[in-house]
Amino acid sequence: MSISADILRGHTDTIILAQLMAGDSYGYEINKNISQRAGGAYGFKEATLYTAFKRLEQNGMIASYWGDDGPGARRRYYAITEAGMRQLAADRQEWSETKKVLDALILTKEG
Amino acid sequence: MSISADILRGHTDTIILAQLMAGDSYGYEINKNISQRAGGAYGFKEATLYTAFKRLEQNGMIASYWGDDGPGARRRYYAITEAGMRQLAADRQEWSETKKVLDALILTKEG
DNA sequence: AAAATATACCTTGACAGGCGAGGTAGCTCG
């Protein structure tokens, strides 16, 4: 089953931050990792991804630098900042809370 | 902790359908019940609520009728349709799936 | 009786995020 976009809306930034906790990475790779972890059920569209990077960098959650390495096209690497880590911690907390609330709201027959 | 709107985006319709499984109800009451169940952590804004009713009715998920009863202002009651019930079942399935995927994406340190 | 409060409905316009479509560029393989 694939997951609709609106359901993931609002989690985009969190997912990216979580990925960057595993180490610096670049757009293409980040997206591949996410798709893989999601079991193919979900992946960002490129436009969504780069929009998110821009937003996150503007907000100081991530920082970027050009990689000079390897073959193929140039890569822009991203690193999570201190502020990004704090944000991620808060987002994880919120996700736990959201699960409880939504379970109560959509899974129960009667309250 | 309160939950941000974007996080709930995409669940609005599902939450309303789930509420209507408990029986016909009207906007004001539906919203009160939702806030209550969410422990005050979440409630729809009126504009969001009525926009959702319109959307759901246009899509045949709910049907409405005017209540002639009681004191106070007139109430428009909503009932979930067969199609709405099927949709709700699918949404619940999707929510279960979403929880798994998001747990994998944002709660783990490494894949 | 007037004012405040609660119930109950609805619309408009602005805003933000997702994303289809399109574009650039380098490397590899047949």
Next chain:
DNA sequence: CGAGCTACCTCGCCTGTCAAGGTATATTTT
């Protein structure tokens, strides 16, 4: 040389949220 993969980015549309504003009735308070 062309196809396909890697890798980046932007523009403009669409959709859902919601602040603000509006209407109307019943109860409670002053």
